[in-house]
Amino acid sequence: MELSSKEEDVRLRELSGAGFASSFAPEQRPAVCENDPVVPGTLRALLFNLRVPWGKQEYYEASLIEFAGTVSMVFLSALIGVSLQGSQTNVVFVYVGCSNLVLLSLHILATAPISGGHLNPLISTAAFFTGMMELPRYVAYLAAQTLGAVSAGGLVKAVLGNKRSNLYHGGGCWIDDAEVAVHQAFLLEAVSSFCLLFLAFGLGLDPRAAQAFGSVLGPIIGSGGLALSQPRL
DSSP: OOOOOOHHHHHHHHHOOOOOOTTTTTSSSOOOOOSSSSSSSHHHHHHTTOOOOOHHHHHHHHHHHHHHHHHHHHHHHHHHHHHHHHOOOOOOHHHHHHHHHHHHHHHHHHHHHOOSSSSSSHHHHHHHHHHHHHHHHHHHHHHHHHHHHHHHHHHHHHHHHHHHHTTTTGGGGGOOTTOOOOOOOOOHHHHHHHHHHIIIIIIIIIHHHHHHHHHHHHHHHHHHHHHOOOOOO
């Protein structure tokens, strides 16, 4: 029995764990009509998402992809960071931004059709509180992303050894507290997080971005903006 293109499209969305409003795979998002009782991005949607049942298998299957994607991205990013710090270059920011552009683009494109490609607790938290993500999915993603980052950090330390890992701060972002006050570090993180969310929603999650840039170019442009907002060495 052959399915029509519309029926096939619905079937593919049902098979994918990325069929929710804040997915970076725009073609997997559910269609929204003006007369829908719950429109993503509204307070009513947030309240509705609090009551979603926890038993859907796709939440936990998709969270495994978020875990694997986070491990891969953080591990590779840390090794690149260690290499750059070891090279004694004076333009670390430029190289970190360029490497993050490539890493984020590839990892978002690899995971978006299956899990939505969040790969970041900040993205998932913002998506949940704006009514674009169900509570069970949010909790599963948050746990998977956190465990993925911790696992990647452990792998980096195992590869480099304690001495080199401590010397290069595990390849991650760090600030010299002798030169930067606590309130400055907090302000830097807050503004960087705002920039990340502004670009993520404006370029990746807004349905109009997919119409303007296409289903593939949109996530790439969005990840490019995220990459530029992340380096904070």
